[in-house]
Every structure is written in C-alpha cells, then in structure tokens.
Amino acid sequence: MTKKIFLGGLLTLCVLLFNSCSAPIDRNCPNIFYNDLIITAVSEPKIVAGSSKLSMILKVNENSSRALPVSGLTTGNFKVYEKGSNDECANAISESEANKQFSPSAQKFRHNTLVVLDLSASVTSSALSQLKSSTTSFINNIITSSGDDSYQVGISWFDGEDKLNTLVDFTSNKNQLLNAVANLNASISKDPSTDLYGAVIKSVDKAEQKLRDLQKESYISAYSIIVFTDGTDQAARYSKQVALNKVSNANSKISVFTIGLGTEIDKTVLTAIGKNGAVFPQNKNELEAKFIELARVVKGEANSYYLFEYCSPKRAGKVGLVLVVSYDAKKGTYTTNFDANGLTSNCY
Structure with a gap:
C-alpha cells in the first residue's frame, strides 16, 4: 500500500525551465512543463549508496492565491522523465525500470x-x-x-x-x-x-x-x-x-x-x-x-509532504530529471539534475 510521509519544509523550487538544470532540450520536444501545481523539495535527490535509487522529499500545493495543500497523492500521480547525454528530449522512464514508490521512512x-x-x-x-x-x-x-x-x-x-x-x-x-x-x-x-x-x-x-x-x-x-x-x-x-x-x-x-x-x-x-x-x-x-x-x-x-523514490536506468553522465505530478485536472513539474556516474544495477 502506498504510504505518505508526514513531514515538513518548504525550500526554493528548482527553476521550471528544464534547460537551466541540465543540457538544453530541443524546441521540438514535447511540452512537459506545467504550473497548475507547485512542487517544492526539502532537498535535492540523494542517491542511496551502492544502488541506482534516488530519494527525494517533495511538497505539493495548488498554484492559487491560497496555495492549498494537495494530499492523498499516490505513486500513480507521479511520472518520471530523464534526459541523459544521448537524449534530445526528456523521455518517460518505464514503470519496470523506474520502480517508483513511496517509502515508509516515517x-x-x-x-x-x-x-x-x-x-x-x-x-x-x-x-x-x-x-x-x-x-x-x-x-x-x-x-x-x-x-x-x-x-x-x-x-x-x-x-x-x-x-x-x-x-x-x-x-x-x-x-x-x-x-x-x-x-x-x-x-x-x-x-x-x-x-x-x-x-x-x-x-x-x-x-x-x-x-x-x-x-x-x-x-x-x-x-x-x-x-x-x-x-x-x-x-x-x-x-x-x-x-x-x-x-x-x-x-x-x-x-x-x-x-x-x-x-x-x-x-x-x-x-x-x-x-x-x-x-x-x-x-x-x-x-x-x-x-x-x-x-x-x-x-x-x-499530508501534502511525500517521500518519493525511484530507480534510474542511467549509469553515467549528468542526467536531467523531470517529475510531472497530476492531480484531478491539474499538473505541476519539478526539475533538477543528478550525476549518474557510479550508479549500479542494485535497486533497494
């Protein structure tokens, strides 16, 4: 069962322009940047030692005058995209490769x-x-x-x-x-x-x-x-x-x-x-x-704070990461990057 982590902390949102976080994306790439929701991070993704798992803590709010918190999200509300050195566009990571999940680290x-x-x-x-x-x-x-x-x-x-x-x-x-x-x-x-x-x-x-x-x-x-x-x-x-x-x-x-x-x-x-x-x-x-x-x-x-983890299929180079969060008819995008050098096949 998906578990939400109750935690807190609002830090500065990584710029929504993805090319400021990694290599530029071709203008012909599909648009995956939305601002109906605001996704903020307590910290940048951390790689679990000896694995390919990235762990990050996110908070989700509606982008409105009241900035209402968004609770009750599940793993299915998050879609993961990556852009590696060989990619012109940020590509969706397959469910079998990403193994995305919420972790019970309360x-x-x-x-x-x-x-x-x-x-x-x-x-x-x-x-x-x-x-x-x-x-x-x-x-x-x-x-x-x-x-x-x-x-x-x-x-x-x-x-x-x-x-x-x-x-x-x-x-x-x-x-x-x-x-x-x-x-x-x-x-x-x-x-x-x-x-x-x-x-x-x-x-x-x-x-x-x-x-x-x-x-x-x-x-x-x-x-x-x-x-x-x-x-x-x-x-x-x-x-x-x-x-x-x-x-x-x-x-x-x-x-x-x-x-x-x-x-x-x-x-x-x-x-x-x-x-x-x-x-x-x-x-x-x-x-x-x-x-x-x-x-x-x-x-x-x-309940609008979440610990989100997924396993990257990348094994080398600087990787741009895009998370798209969907809730009702609203969407929001969080972007950052990480170094995939040294990532292994382990995912735990």
Missing part, C-alpha cells in the same frame, strides 16, 4: 502542531466548556493513530502574564492530550488580562527552537501553530507590529492559523497573524465546528 520525519489557548478570564468564565470540547475534537481529528511519532501535538495556554504556559509538551499519545484538556478548569489562570501578542511571539520562538532541535537530531520537520482567542491584546507588553513581524519572518516551515471568537476580537489582526488561515465562529456553539475545520486543514497540510 522515523525520520516530524510534523508538530502547537495548540495555543487563550485562558483569560473572559474565556474561563463563559466559554471554557465549549473550548475544552472543541480542543478535544481537534485532537481526535489530528491524531488518528496514537503512538505514531511522525505526528505530534502540544498544547500551550496564555492569560495576562508574560508567559506561554505548557499544558502538554509534544506527544503522539492521544490519551495524554485528551486527559490534560479534560482536567482544564478556571483556576488554572491567575491573571485575567490577555497577552495575545506576547503569546504569538513566544509561540513562534518555540516553533523555531523545536525545528532547530529536530534538525540536530537529523529529523526533517514542519510546524503548525493554532492560536485561539476571544479578544484583543490587553496586556500591551508587546506591539502589534512586533507580533506581525515575528509571524511574517518565521521559518517557512512554520504555518500559523487563528481562531477568533466573539465580538471583541479584531478580525483584521487575527487574519494577519493567521497567515495560513483564520476562522471566526459566530458564537461559542460554532466553536467546535471551526476547530474541526482547522484540524482538517492542518492535516491536509501535513
């Missing part, structure tokens, strides 16, 4: 989601029950298989203090997360004010540090932040611009979403903070549905 990948809850007095006094139920639904929709460390969730909270509190550190243990949420009560918060901007700044800092830590352990990772609030920043320790700059300058592997409840929120600010998505339930009874909506978006984002 132990090397982490996708982390941090849920950041506003527990200021306005929430704990009137909407805590709905917030607990909504967060529970979010967890149930994100973690479908407890113990799968490739996808982890953490929960933090803030009130008026200059502090981002940890309720549960990152874990794939669903029961641990659900129990922590179930035990939330109004007495947890000591400052009734709202330090929204401080929470946003600290959440991004936490994400940046987590990415650095995982990189040191040779993990490839991505990060999503979900910030819930029912109001505006009242503590006034940090400015709106500092918070917005923190979000806009964050590592490209970090996605930020917001959920704003009630009449006291500033939708413009929350939309700017939630650069990857912002939702606004009309009332607390709609809160759970919005949490579930964002859970699906975040899960789709995680």
Whole structure:
C-alpha cells in the first residue's frame, strides 16, 4: 500500500525551465512543463549508496492565491522523465525500470502542531466548556493513530502574564492530550488580562527552537501553530507590529492559523497573524465546528509532504530529471539534475 510521509519544509523550487538544470532540450520536444501545481523539495535527490535509487522529499500545493495543500497523492500521480547525454528530449522512464514508490521512512520525519489557548478570564468564565470540547475534537481529528511519532501535538495556554504556559509538551499519545484538556478548569489562570501578542511571539520562538532541535537530531520537520482567542491584546507588553513581524519572518516551515471568537476580537489582526488561515465562529456553539475545520486543514497540510523514490536506468553522465505530478485536472513539474556516474544495477 502506498504510504505518505508526514513531514515538513518548504525550500526554493528548482527553476521550471528544464534547460537551466541540465543540457538544453530541443524546441521540438514535447511540452512537459506545467504550473497548475507547485512542487517544492526539502532537498535535492540523494542517491542511496551502492544502488541506482534516488530519494527525494517533495511538497505539493495548488498554484492559487491560497496555495492549498494537495494530499492523498499516490505513486500513480507521479511520472518520471530523464534526459541523459544521448537524449534530445526528456523521455518517460518505464514503470519496470523506474520502480517508483513511496517509502515508509516515517522515523525520520516530524510534523508538530502547537495548540495555543487563550485562558483569560473572559474565556474561563463563559466559554471554557465549549473550548475544552472543541480542543478535544481537534485532537481526535489530528491524531488518528496514537503512538505514531511522525505526528505530534502540544498544547500551550496564555492569560495576562508574560508567559506561554505548557499544558502538554509534544506527544503522539492521544490519551495524554485528551486527559490534560479534560482536567482544564478556571483556576488554572491567575491573571485575567490577555497577552495575545506576547503569546504569538513566544509561540513562534518555540516553533523555531523545536525545528532547530529536530534538525540536530537529523529529523526533517514542519510546524503548525493554532492560536485561539476571544479578544484583543490587553496586556500591551508587546506591539502589534512586533507580533506581525515575528509571524511574517518565521521559518517557512512554520504555518500559523487563528481562531477568533466573539465580538471583541479584531478580525483584521487575527487574519494577519493567521497567515495560513483564520476562522471566526459566530458564537461559542460554532466553536467546535471551526476547530474541526482547522484540524482538517492542518492535516491536509501535513499530508501534502511525500517521500518519493525511484530507480534510474542511467549509469553515467549528468542526467536531467523531470517529475510531472497530476492531480484531478491539474499538473505541476519539478526539475533538477543528478550525476549518474557510479550508479549500479542494485535497486533497494
């Protein structure tokens, strides 16, 4: 069964003009360059030692204003072309030669989601029950298989203090997360004010540090932040611009979403903070549905990353590689090149 790898990281896309990655292609060659989809790579293809297998990590998004992630792709959605030194055009590699596949290497990948809850007095006094139920639904929709460390969730909270509190550190243990949420009560918060901007700044800092830590352990990772609030920043320790700059300058592997409840929120600010998505339930009874909506978006984002591998039939020279990804009626092209000298007949 085809397996998707949940991982993260957006790096610069290799130029779509194939002749910038390898030897020029004759103008009479068939057009295999499309831009309905955007394919980005975490790294250039790596050759498995002593073999002809190339391994690469790709992310697929729609080429639209919202750049929606494309999840659910299978091996059949990818077509491999190569252009060697004897080829005028990039030629499709036969299925029997390419042996293309997704590989179950989840132990090397982490996708982390941090849920950041506003527990200021306005929430704990009137909407805590709905917030607990909504967060529970979010967890149930994100973690479908407890113990799968490739996808982890953490929960933090803030009130008026200059502090981002940890309720549960990152874990794939669903029961641990659900129990922590179930035990939330109004007495947890000591400052009734709202330090929204401080929470946003600290959440991004936490994400940046987590990415650095995982990189040191040779993990490839991505990060999503979900910030819930029912109001505006009242503590006034940090400015709106500092918070917005923190979000806009964050590592490209970090996605930020917001959920704003009630009449006291500033939708413009929350939309700017939630650069990857912002939702606004009309009332607390709609809160759970919005949490579930964002859970699906975040899960789709995680599922749009793939570890793709195939075996090249080339054995010498510089080779141009073209991957065409098809999804519904849309297509996208990824191009790069590799050195085939030393490739063997082994494919594993």
